[in-house]
Amino acid sequence: MSTPQKVNLTEKFGLFAEHWTPKVVGEVNGQQVKLVKLVGEFVWHAHEDEDELFLVARGVLRMRFRDGDVRLEEGELIVVPRGVEHLPVAETEETWIMLVEPASTVNTGNAGGERTVTELERL
Template sequence: MSTPPVPVVLADRLAQFSELWSPKIVAGVNDYEVKLAKVKGEFVWHTHEDTDELFLVVTGRLTIRLRDGDVTLDPGELFVVPRGVEHCPVAEEETAILLLEPAGTVNTGDAGGPMTRQAEVLG
């Protein structure tokens, strides 16, 4: 007997945690992880040399600072930071985001430091 397929309800998953800048894995797509995170304030400037990074705003507003100018996202909007492009996410208010990136991608990229978090699976 197999279990029936169940959709991932983003609001339900977001209600399961409160930590900021700590991505949670909610699904997998081939060799990629679908992650949710709550963010507020400024992250660190960093680069992912080997992969693009997709940001989708679920709630709130996210600004992705780039050396060439800022990109501001409202709910339902997404932006892909190309591999090798230095960026710094910033949220004035608590914002929920969905990330799509290869499995094992470190949130702080090449920067490391105290904001580095290993993504954990959220059940």
């Protein structure tokens, strides 16, 4: 078995420019660690079978829920439980997010649509 390699988040975020297109940078027990750059508002959606962890690496994220919002700044995270409808909104020009979620998670959850990413690139 080879020695595990470290991941430099700033370096990995520098490898892509697309928004709302998660990139896989690691895996842990069936969970994928993904990086995504956000601009503006996503779509309302839920994941019936998966929890999601959002960690803000740069910028500000407002996670909207039907019963209120949670504002996250750099270094803060939130876990969105399965089945909870949410709407990620980047409050800064560009917000960088690290996600930890099951490999089966589709970015748009039950909403589908043109922002759905089916093939995830590995960095």
